[in-house]
Amino acid sequence: MENIIDYLKAERSQEWRAELRKSMKAKERTSAKRAEMPEEDPNYRNTNTVEVNKGLTEKQAFAEAKRCLDCPDPTCIQGCPVGINIPKFIKRIDQGNVLEAAKVLKETNGLPAVCGRVCPQEKQCEASCFYTIKMGATPVAIGFLERFAADYERNSGKMAVPEISENNGIKVAVVGSGPAGLAASGDLAKYGYDVTVFEALHEIGGVLKYGIPEFRLPNEVVDVEINNLRKMGVKFVPNFIVGKTASFDDLKEQGFQAFFVGSGAGLPRFMNIPGENYNGIFSSNEYLTRVNLMNAAKEEFDTPVISGKNVAVIGGGNTAMDSVRVAKRLGAERAMIIYRRSEEEMPARVEEVKHAKEEGIEFMNLHNPLEYYADDKGRVKSVKIQKMELGEPDASGRRRPIPIEGSEFIIDVDTVVVSVGVSPNPLIPKSLSQLKVTDWGTIVVDPNTMQSSMPELFAGGDIVRGGATVILAMGDGRKAAAGIHKYLSEKVKA
Amino acid sequence: MSKILEKELFSKNVAKFIIDAPSIAKSRKPGHFVIIRLGEKGERIPLTIAGSDVEKGTITLVVQKVGVTSAKLLSMEAGDEIRDVVGPLGEATHIEKVGTVLCAGGGVGVAPLLPIIEGFKKAGNRVITVLAARTKDLIILEDQVREFSDEVIVMTDDGSSGKKGLVTAGMEEVINREKVDLSVVIGPAIMMKFAALTTKKYNIKTYASLNTIMVDGTGMCGACRITVGGKTKFVCVDGPEFDAHQVDFDQMLTRLGAYKDEELKAYERYMETVQNA
Ligand SMILES: Cc1cc2nc3c(=O)[nH]c(=O)nc-3n(C[C@H](O)[C@H](O)[C@H](O)COP(=O)(O)OP(=O)(O)OC[C@H]3O[C@@H](n4cnc5c(N)ncnc54)[C@H](O)[C@@H]3O)c2cc1C
Ligand code: FES
Numbered sequence: 001m002e003n004i005i006d007y008l009k010a011e012r013s014q015e016w017r018a019e020l021r022k023s024m025k026a027k028e029r030t031s032a033k034r035a036e037m038p039e040e041d042p043n044y045r046n047t048n049t050v051e052v053n054k055g056l057t058e059k060q061a062f063a064e065a066k067r068c069l070d071c072p073d074p075t076c077i078q079g080c081p082v083g084i085n086i087p088k089f090i091k092r093i094d095q096g097n098v099l100e101a102a103k104v105l106k107e108t109n110g111l112p113a114v115c116g117r118v119c120p121q122e123k124q125c126e127a128s129c130f131y132t133i134k135m136g137a138t139p140v141a142i143g144f145l146e147r148f149a150a151d152y153e154r155n156s157g158k159m160a161v162p163e164i165s166e167n168n169g170i171k172v173a174v175v176g177s178g179p180a181g182l183a184a185s186g187d188l189a190k191y192g193y194d195v196t197v198f199e200a201l202h203e204i205g206g207v208l209k210y211g212i213p214e215f216r217l218p219n220e221v222v223d224v225e226i227n228n229l230r231k232m233g234v235k236f237v238p239n240f241i242v243g244k245t246a247s248f249d250d251l252k253e254q255g256f257q258a259f260f261v262g263s264g265a266g267l268p269r270f271m272n273i274p275g276e277n278y279n280g281i282f283s284s285n286e287y288l289t290r291v292n293l294m295n296a297a298k299e300e301f302d303t304p305v306i307s308g309k310n311v312a313v314i315g316g317g318n319t320a321m322d323s324v325r326v327a328k329r330l331g332a333e334r335a336m337i338i339y340r341r342s343e344e345e346m347p348a349r350v351e352e353v354k355h356a357k358e359e360g361i362e363f364m365n366l367h368n369p370l371e372y373y374a375d376d377k378g379r380v381k382s383v384k385i386q387k388m389e390l391g392e393p394d395a396s397g398r399r400r401p402i403p404i405e406g407s408e409f410i411i412d413v414d415t416v417v418v419s420v421g422v423s424p425n426p427l428i429p430k431s432l433s434q435l436k437v438t439d440w441g442t443i444v445v446d447p448n449t450m451q452s453s454m455p456e457l458f459a460g461g462d463i464v465r466g467g468a469t470v471i472l473a474m475g476d477g478r479k480a481a482a483g484i485h486k487y488l489s490e491k492v493k494a
Numbered sequence: 495m496s497k498i499l500e501k502e503l504f505s506k507n508v509a510k511f512i513i514d515a516p517s518i519a520k521s522r523k524p525g526h527f528v529i530i531r532l533g534e535k536g537e538r539i540p541l542t543i544a545g546s547d548v549e550k551g552t553i554t555l556v557v558q559k560v561g562v563t564s565a566k567l568l569s570m571e572a573g574d575e576i577r578d579v580v581g582p583l584g585e586a587t588h589i590e591k592v593g594t595v596l597c598a599g600g601g602v603g604v605a606p607l608l609p610i611i612e613g614f615k616k617a618g619n620r621v622i623t624v625l626a627a628r629t630k631d632l633i634i635l636e637d638q639v640r641e642f643s644d645e646v647i648v649m650t651d652d653g654s655s656g657k658k659g660l661v662t663a664g665m666e667e668v669i670n671r672e673k674v675d676l677s678v679v680i681g682p683a684i685m686m687k688f689a690a691l692t693t694k695k696y697n698i699k700t701y702a703s704l705n706t707i708m709v710d711g712t713g714m715c716g717a718c719r720i721t722v723g724g725k726t727k728f729v730c731v732d733g734p735e736f737d738a739h740q741v742d743f744d745q746m747l748t749r750l751g752a753y754k755d756e757e758l759k760a761y762e763r764y765m766e767t768v769q770n771a
Binding site: 279 | 537641687710713717751760763
């Protein structure tokens with residue numbers, strides 16, 4: 001910790017930053033208003049897949065960067081799960097040196113263009129910004145600026161491919177190509193390892209590809225990052241399920257000396273209420289996979305998807321918001337969220353809830369489904385829902401929803417998307433009986449090195465945390481890469 | 495990319511493919527399946543592995559034309575490439591020595607049944623197989639099945655081969671004659687439903703291999719879910735084999751029809767493009 005603080009101090013006292021600080025009065029900085037993200041018109045965007053947020057203009061970004069006070073005690077950094085040097089990158093923008101700002105981001109975050117779009121900044125860096133905690137004012141738009149710098153670099157055609165150490169010939173396998181696996185493979189390549197990423201699906205990117213929709217995170221943004229990893233020598237093998245196509249032992253025989261497992265929390269949960277297996281009722285994973293990964297909404301693609309008129313999405317997380325907004329885009333007349341708590345407890349990013357409302361999504365908060373009914377062909381036609389009220393806080397710290405007896409009523413639906421959480425993907429634990437897992441099926445690791453009960457196997461992301469976030473998965477991947485490097489360096493010496 | 499090395503037409507609508515897939519060939523066991531996607535715009539469909547050759551690094555798939563993807567696959571030839579083949583998926587069949595095993599295969603269900611027949615035979619069981627189809631031309635793999643069965647009974651709806659009647663008649667003939675310790679049935683859902691009702695009457699433990707709609711095949715989506723013994727199960731990871739007496743076949747039949755309209759439209763579009771070409 002000491003080291004980091006000293007390092008940040010030294011960085012802050014560099015001449016260019018001291019000068020920037022002097023160039024404008026604090027009063028002047030704080031009197032400016034936070035930049036507003038330019039957005040596509042809600043009634044246009046809810047009919048197609050264009051990206052909702054258009055990104056700050058250069059003018060907006062430079063003005064926003066000036067708001068940052070370059071505090072002596074940058075509390076924002078503590079709010080960032082990977083500890084990005086936030087004032088430094090923002091001050092690089094302030095200075096007009098955006099490419100340099102992108103480099104700063106990449107010191108700690110391999111996928112800034114992704115994180116700038118999908119991180120819950122309002123709960124992380126921006127919640128710890130000086131403006132928020134000391135002034136009770138709207139925080140510096142750190143997320144918008146992160147995205148701005150990353151997009152600027154990507155569009156400049158001068159994207160830096162990170163330097164990598166000389167190939168040391170040691171083979172390391174990465175299982176799963178979501179943010180955890182991508183982050184781990186980037187760092188492992190930098191250390192000089194011969195990295196192969198195995199992915200069960202035909203596409204690389206995990207949830208970034210099959211889950212989060214195009215209007216929030218364009219595939220192109222993810223593909224650029226994947227291509228960068230390719231340039232760094234990382235090999236990608238799709239259609240390969242570790243534990244099925246080949247076992248860990250097979251891979252060891254092929255010379256792999258260490259493994260990083262980032263296999264995600266792929267298993268969708270259902271509520272186990274009557275009628276849940278009727279046609280027209282999907283998990284959000286299925287619904288989003290059909291549309292995002294399989295392009296089901298496009299006629300020239302073979303995968304079908306049901307585009308309902310009355311669509312109910314059960315849940316209040318990011319996955320639920322994505323599903324309901326996809327339903328609207330597929331032509332639903334009524335697309336609604338049914339959530340058992342109130343808006344305050346919703347785990348979704350605040351911005352997604354706001355966007356959903358603008359796009360005409362109905363919110364039935366404090367409601368819970370009890371039973372589904374079908375027509376004579378087995379297709380869902382209605383749902384019985386019950387009103388809820390909030391009681392005392394539960395283990396999660398959120399107020400517990402309590403059913404109100406006698407408040408049940410029935411509404412018409414022809415499509416339902418169940419989005420009530422996911423469980424860890426059991427494939428890997430199932431194939432490795434000696435691997436230690438928790439009662440919930442997550443892999444047990446040392447939180448500092450991400451090493452599991454099997455010394456050569458490291459893990460991170462949702463398979464360790466249950467459903468979490470992109471940035472936490474990436475942070476784990478990087479930590480594990482360092483852990484693997486330490487493990488292999490010691491092994492080679494021995 | 496996986497290359498088609500050989501293709502053999504069993505009938506107008508059923509063909510056998512030998513496909514280059516060395517890792518899968520090495521890892522697969524009876525009961526396993528693969529998911530394939532023919533091209534960039536294709537859908538992902540499950541196909542049970544009917545056999546493999548570890549030395550040559552190949553797997554065998556038997557495909558019946560039922561929709562767009564199977565029709566497209568049937569139009570492909572040796573030398574063509576399948577874009578994605580992933581597997582082996584699912585839990586392998588639990589093969590052990592139990593005594594007498596009654597296997598029943600309907601239509602192309604005989605293909606995935608073949609490695610199971612072979613497995614039980616090699617484990618030292620007496621194996622009796624009932625092959626059933628609408629008509630003579632649709633009976634497939636009869637010679638291969640005979641190789642690993644102590645006895646084979648062929649049933650056709652029209653009596654054009656073997657005996658005239660349904661699969662269940664063939665099964666009951668055996669059950670009434672001798673003690674059966676285990677039954678394995680694979681075929682269309684409706685056939686499995688009635689086969690399971692038959693063995694239930696006689697209290698014979700029965701496995702059915704379910705061919706539900708799937709997307710990923712790794713437990714990620716739940717498209718394949720089905721009720722077994724009152725509980726929701728994912729066929730791709732919990733199955734594909736289940737205790738046939740616990741399976742809700744009516745629900746399975748309904749779920750199989752989930753995209754009937756969309757499938758029909760897609761098939762018509764495909765046939766138009768074929769005819770225009
Ligand atoms: C719809 C949706 C929206 C979300 N929105 C946000 C958001 O706005 N902000 C945010 O921070 N987080 C969001 N999340 C959560 C975030 O996406 C996840 O926390 C994150 O992707 C986890 O990363 P991961 O690398 O651990 O796993 P994943 O991204 O799940 O990737 C795991 C990969 O491993 C593959 N795999 C599994 N088993 C094997 C095997 N045996 N062999 C080979 N490959 C295997 C899988 O196919 C998958 O591609 C969202 C999630 C969803 C589903
Ligand atoms: S096919 Fe997706 S979970 Fe089984």
